Amino acid sequence: MRIASWNVNSAKARQDHILNYLSAGSCDVLLIQETKTQDVNFPVEAYQQLGWHVAFHGQKSYNGVAIAARMPLEDVTSGLPGDDEDEQARYMEATVGGVRVATIYLPNGNPAPGPKFDYKLSWMKRLRARAGEMLASEMPVVLGGDFNVIPQDIDCYDPPGWEGDALTRPESRAAFYSLCHDGFTDALRACHPAEVLYSYWDYQAGAWQKDNGVRIDHLLLSPEAANRITGAGVDKGPRGEEKPSDHTPVWVELADPA
DNA sequence: ATGCCCCCGTCCCGGGGA
Numbered sequence: 001m002r003i004a005s006w007n008v009n010s011a012k013a014r015q016d017h018i019l020n021y022l023s024a025g026s027c028d029v030l031l032i033q034e035t036k037t038q039d040v041n042f043p044v045e046a047y048q049q050l051g052w053h054v055a056f057h058g059q060k061s062y063n064g065v066a067i068a069a070r071m072p073l074e075d076v077t078s079g080l081p082g083d084d085e086d087e088q089a090r091y092m093e094a095t096v097g098g099v100r101v102a103t104i105y106l107p108n109g110n111p112a113p114g115p116k117f118d119y120k121l122s123w124m125k126r127l128r129a130r131a132g133e134m135l136a137s138e139m140p141v142v143l144g145g146d147f148n149v150i151p152q153d154i155d156c157y158d159p160p161g162w163e164g165d166a167l168t169r170p171e172s173r174a175a176f177y178s179l180c181h182d183g184f185t186d187a188l189r190a191c192h193p194a195e196v197l198y199s200y201w202d203y204q205a206g207a208w209q210k211d212n213g214v215r216i217d218h219l220l221l222s223p224e225a226a227n228r229i230t231g232a233g234v235d236k237g238p239r240g241e242e243k244p245s246d247h248t249p250v251w252v253e254l255a256d257p258a
Numbered sequence: 259a260t261g262c263c264c265c266c267g268t269c270c271c272g273g274g275g276a
Contacts, residue, residue, distance in 0.1 A: 009275085010265055034275090036266065061266045062274070108276060148276075167276070202276065203263035216276080246264080246276080 001097050001254045002027040004235070005144035005217055007105070007200075007247035011035035011056075011066065014245055015043055017238055018068075022050055026235060027251055028070050029096050031103035031144040035064030042066070059089040065103040065145070069096045082126035090123070098257065099225060100134060104145030109166030117166050120148070124175035128182065131220075135183050140225035140254070143184065146200075146247065147218045149176040151186065154196060155215035167216060176218075184220040187232040187252040197234050200247045208239060219252045228254040 004027035008014040011032065022030065035042065035058050047054040047068055057078035058064030067073060073094040080091035090105040104127070109120030127143075134141045150167045153159040162168045180186060188197055198213025207213065219232065232252040239248035 013265065034265090108274090110276070146276095162276095165276080200276075205262050207263095214276080243264090 001029065001099070001256075002251055003029040003031065003099070003101060003142050003144060003219065003254065004249045004251040005031040005033070005103070005146075005219060006238070006249040007033040007146040007217060007245060009034050009036070009245040009247065011037055011042065011064070013243070015046060017241060017244065019046060019050060021238060021249065022047075022052060022068065026249070029101060030068040030249075031101060032066040032068065033064075033103060033105040033146045035066050036061060037064060055092065055094055057089050057092040059087070063089045063105055065089060065092045065105050067092060067094050067096070067101060067103050069094075071097050080123065080126050081130055083122070099140045099142055099254070100137070102141075102143045102145070104143060104147065106145065106147045106149070108148045109172065112164070112166040112169055117169075120166060121171055121175060124172070128175070128178055131179055131184065132182060135222055138224060139222070140228065140257075141222035142225055142252065143179075143220040144218070144250075146216060147176060148216055149173060149218075150214050150216055151176055151189070151218075154194075155198070157198070157212045157214065162214075167214070179220055183223055185223075185226040185229075187219040187221050187226070187229055188215070188234070188250055190226070191229065191232040199234055199250050201239060203246050217247055217250045219250060221252065225254060228257065230255050
């Protein structure tokens with residue numbers, strides 16, 4: 001089973017890109033972020049016509065996540081627990097093919113320091129709490145999405161230029177690695193320990209052409225899922241298409257359960 | 259030091275993104 005994650009920067013503006021990606025057999029499950037549309041306007045019929053299942057959790061203009069899958073989606077839950085006041089649509093879970101998946105659009109957190117950075121860190125604390133519950137379930141778990149964290153300097157084309165940014169600050173990296181210390185595996189880094197891998201290139205200043213990228217889209221696997229990894233990588237194709245998202249998909253392949 | 263570009267919306271500018 002191949003699970004991919006893609007921040008599409010608008011489900012409607014990127015509808016053809018997404019459907020082409022699914023039709024091409026690129027994955028079995030797609031974790032989608034930044035749908036930027038309310039649930040009432042989500043183009044659900046387009047997915048159903050392809051024979052795919054889809055669940056979505058959105059809001060007007062900003063944020064929004066979705067999960068598309070060949071197989072039925074079970075036990076869908078929307079929203080990250082831990083703050084009833086938080087109305088930003090950034091998190092959803094489902095069980096598909098026996099794997100518990102989460103689609104994550106983690107807050108950017110800039111400017112840092114400041115209230116937006118505080119929100120990012122508190123959100124990551126809530127994510128760690130929820131992730132701990134999922135670990136305890138001993139299900140195979142895949143946390144996939146736009147984490148808005150550049151884990152290491154190798155994941156950034158210009159580390160000095162990004163110093164102090166919310167995506168590279170020590171507090172952000174520590175919160176990301178606390179998930180790893182708890183037992184989650186960064187699938188792309190585990191499969192490619194020394195390779196430069198990027199998943200996002202800014203629209204501006206010819207970043208894509210110059211390969212000025214960063215790796216901020218991640219797939220974190222619980223031990224029960226990590227034991228089944230047969231490969232992981234970046235699909236750079238979609239970033240080079242006409243009117244692309246500024247992110248490109250990352251994927252992990254899991255062997256069938258033993 | 260700033261903007262480059264792109265998305266959205268009771269929409270032709272401004273807020274937000276990373």
